[in-house]
Amino acid sequence: MCKDNATSVNEIFLQGFKNLYNYNIVFFLFILLIFIVILVGNLLIIVSVSVSQQLRHPMYFFLKNLSTADVLLASNILPALLHVILWEGGHLSLTGCILQYYVHSCLLIAQSYILTVMSYDRYLAICYPLHYATIINTKNCLYLVSFSWIFSCILMSSELIIIVQMEFCGSSVIDHYFCDIAEILQISTSYNMILMWDDFVVSLLCVFFPFLLIVSSYICIFFTILKISSMSGQKKAFSTCSSHLLMVCVYYGTLNSIYIVPSGDNSQNDNKFKSLIYIVLPPLINPIVYSLRNREMIESIKTLTYKHVRAEKCWRV
Template sequence: MCEENETQVNEIHLLGFRGLYKYKAPLFIVFLLTYTLILGGNLIIILLVSAMDHLKTPMFFFLKHLSIADVLLTTCVVPMMLHIILLNEVTLPLWGCILQLYCFGIFGFTQSFIISIMSYDRYLAICHPLRYSSVMVPDLCLQLVIGSWCLLIVLASSEFLVVIQFKFCGINYIDHFFCDFGPTMELATSDISSLMLHDFVDSILVMLFPLTLIIFTYFCIFFTILKISSANSKRKAFSTCSSHLTIVCLYYGTVIAVYMTSSEERTSNINKYRSLLYIVVTPLLNPFIYSLRNHEIKRALRKVLTNVYNSILYHLQTFSDNLFIVSCINEGNDEEYRNTISDFVKWSESNNLVINVEKTKEMLFLKRNNMAAGPIRINRREIDQVNTYKYLVVHIHDRLEWRTNIDWLCKEAMTSLHLLRKRRSFQISTLVLKIFYQTMMASVLFYAVVCWGGGLNSREKNRLNKVMRRAQSTIGETLHPLEEVWQTGCLRKLDAITKN
C-alpha cells in the first residue's frame, strides 16, 4: 500500500513527443506511412516464404520468423504512438502499461535469438557445406525457433511476475511514447534492486550470449573464406551472408545506442528518439535489405507480381482445351447442332473460359449428301472443317477409319522396338526387357484401344500383330495379342460402366 501522503497509481499518462505538437500532422503521416511499409514489406516476406517452394530453406524459414517478430514489435508500439501524436498524450491503465512492456520484451528480444540462429545457419553453409543439409533439417529449424520464442516467454514472464508485485505511488506520467522498461520502473516506489539484478542476468542470456555466438561464427566464416583460392568463390561466399551481417549491425547497433548508455542519457529525450531506431527503422529496413540483395526473394516477388498482373489482365481466364462437343444433324436439320455449340460458347464465357478458335476444328462423322451444313462461327471467326484430327494422340477420321492412327502407332512402336533390341544386345534380363516393353511400347500401341480396336480391318490388325511378334521374339516371352488386349479392355470398361 502507498503512504498517506501518496496516491496509488492506477493510470499512466504517456506524454509522447512534447515540444513537437505543432508538427503533429507531418509526424502522423510519416509514421503512418512507415508503419504501412513495415507491415507490407514484412508480410510480403512471410507470404512469399510460406507460398514459394524454392524459398522453403532454413535461411528463409528463419527470415520469416524474424519478419513475424518485426510485425509484432511494431504493432505493439506504433499504433499507440500514432494515437499519442493525434491526442498529444494517452492515458493507459497500469496493467495495460505493464502488459505492453511484457509483449515488447518478448517481441523485441526474440529477434536477437533468431538473428543468432541465422548466423549459425550461415556458419554451417560456408564452413561445413557437406554437413549442412544433414544438420539443418526442417525439424531442427522448427525446434530452434519454437525454443527461442518459449525461452523469451519464460524470461519475460519471470520479470512480469516480479513487476506486478511492485507498488506504484505518486507520479503517474512517463515522458515517452510507450511503456519502456527504464521510465516505467522509475515510477515504482518499491525496492527494484532484485528486479535490476534479474534483468541484468536476462540481458546476458538474450543479448550477450547471442552476440558472442554471432561474433564467433563470423570469425570462422571470415577465416574460411580467406582460405578459398578463387576470387569468384570468395565473392559468392561473402554475398551469401552480407544481408544477414547488415541486419546484425543494424539491430545490435540500435540496441547498444539505446540501452548501453549512462542512466542520465537513458532518461533523456535523446534516448526516446533513439528508441525509434529499433522500433521503426530496423523493422522497416529488414525486408528491403533481403529483397534488394537476395536473388531468390526478387525472383519470387517477380513471379507473384507477374501472376497478379496476368490475372488482372485476363480476368482470371483459362483455356477450355481438349474438349469434344457432340451433337446430331437430323435429316439435314442442323438447328440442334448449332444450338449446342452456342450454349457451350455462352457457358465458357460465363465461367471465364477462353475458346482458342484457331485450334478449334469441326468434324462431321459419317457425312451424307443431305448433311451439307453451313460453316460454324465462334467469336465471328469461321471454324475449319477437317477430315482427320489428332485428339489426345489418337488420329480420328470422319469415316471412323483408323489407317492414319495405325500408321502413327507402328512408326512410334518401331522406334521403341529398336531401343528394345539395343538393350537385348547388352544382355539385359528378360524381366527388365518386359518392363521396358510394357512402359515404352505397349503403352503406345494400346492407348485408347477400346475406342479403335474393334474398327480395324484385317490388314491393320496384321500390321500391329507383326510389330508385337517382333517384340516377342526380342524379349523371348509370349505377349498378349491385340485381340486379347482389346477384349480385356472392353470388359473392364463395361464392368466400370455397370458399377457406376
C-alpha cells in the first residue's frame, strides 16, 4: 500500500527522445526502415534454414534460433518506440511495462546462450573434428537450444517475482522509450537491494560466464589454427568461425557500451542512444554477416527466391 496519500502507479508514461520531437517524422521513418530490414533479413534466414536441404547443419540450426531471438527482441521494443516517436510519448500499463522488461531480458539472455552454444560448435568443429558428428547430433542440438531458451526464462523469473511484489507510488513518468531495470527501480518506492543483487547474479550467469566460455573457446581455436601447416588451411579454418566471432564482438560490444562504459554529462540521453544501438545493431548485422559471407546461405536464398517467383508466375497463369 502507498503511504502518505501517494498515488499508486497503474500506468507508465514513456517520454522517449524529447530532444528529437522536432524531427519525429524523420526519426520515425528511420526506425521503421531499420525495423523492416531486421524483420525481412532475419525471417529470410529462418525460412531458408527451415526449408533448404543444403542448410541441414547444426551451425545453421543455431543461427535460425539466433535470428528468431533477434526478430522477437526487435518486435518487443521497436513497435512501441515507433508509437512513442510519432506521438511524442506513450502510455503503457504497469503490467505491460514489467512484461516488456521480462521479455526483453529473456531474449537478451537467450541470445547470449545461443552465441555461446555456437562458439562451442566451432570449438568442436576445429579442435576435435573427428568427434564433432558424435557430439553435435540432432538430439544434442535440440537439448542445447532448449536449454538456452528455457534457462533464460527461469533466470528472469526470479527478478519477475521480486518486481511484481514491489510498490510503485508517486511518479509514473519514465524518461526512456522502453522499460529497463534502471527505470523500474526509479519509479519504485520499495526497498530494492534484493532486486539489485538478483540482477547482479543474473548478469554473471547470462553475460559474464558465457563471455568467458566464448573467449576460452576462441583461444583454443586460435592455437589449433596456428598449428595448421598450410596458410590455405588456416584461412579455411578461420573462415568457418569468422562470422560468429564478428557477431560476438557486435553483441558484447554494444551490450557493454551501456552497462559498463560510463556515460557522459548527458547520461540519460546517452543511455537511450546506447540502448537503441544494442537493440538494433545485432539483429541488423546478423543477416548481413551470415548472408553476404556465406556461399551456402546465398545459394539457398537465391533458390528460395526463384521458387517463390516461379510459383507466383504459375499462379498468375
